[in-house]
Amino acid sequence: MKTFIITLLFLGSSISSYSQDTTQKETDIINTDELPAVVIKNAGEAFSIYLPDNHPDKDVRELQKKFIAYDIGKDYEQYENYLLVLEANSGTLAAKYNSKGKLLGVVENYKGIRLPKEVIYSTYKAYPEWKIVNNKYLYTQREGDILKKQYLLTIKKDDKTRMLTVHANGDIVKEK
Numbered sequence: 001m002k003t004f005i006i007t008l009l010f011l012g013s014s015i016s017s018y019s020q021d022t023t024q025k026e027t028d029i030i031n032t033d034e035l036p037a038v039v040i041k042n043a044g045e046a047f048s049i050y051l052p053d054n055h056p057d058k059d060v061r062e063l064q065k066k067f068i069a070y071d072i073g074k075d076y077e078q079y080e081n082y083l084l085v086l087e088a089n090s091g092t093l094a095a096k097y098n099s100k101g102k103l104l105g106v107v108e109n110y111k112g113i114r115l116p117k118e119v120i121y122s123t124y125k126a127y128p129e130w131k132i133v134n135n136k137y138l139y140t141q142r143e144g145d146i147l148k149k150q151y152l153l154t155i156k157k158d159d160k161t162r163m164l165t166v167h168a169n170g171d172i173v174k175e176k
Contacts, residue, residue, distance in 0.1 A: 046102030049144030057113040122170030
């Protein structure tokens with residue numbers, strides 16, 4: 001009888017320890033929707049660096065994916081500068097290449113997109129009873145250096161309207 005109880009306790013503890021196994025979670029699955037941190041392309045003699053923004057808005061990510069997948073081929077060779085413009089419903093992405101195929105700069109401009117939580121939180125914290133009625137997102141970079149990553153927000157309370165410039169980290173830079 002004593003051996004039976006010890007065996008029962010041993011099996012009970014081993015079964016419960018296996019039920020706590022957390023090695024395979026659904027959160028461990030890699031999200032294929034994310035963009036790479038840095039994209040380095042080779043076109044002709046030059047290497048180009050592009051830093052995509054893992055933005056919460058799906059349209060922004062889709063347009064950046066199209067740009068990353070775009071192959072300029074030999075289109076740039078006959079021009080001193082080559083301008084590539086990609087458009088989506090919510091905005092545009094314009095990229096400028098030189099005659100050697102090197103990416104000189106990228107300007108992305110979007111309207112009415114989903115805002116990051118940092119921007120929303122800081123705006124509502126600074127202006128508690130105001131509502132965000134309109135937004136624009138500007139993301140520019142030159143030769144792999146991010147020059148601008150900011151939001152232009154229109155907020156409204158009753159009959160008052162204000163324009164805010166907010167950085168992506170939530171810092172409110174300017175108010176009009």
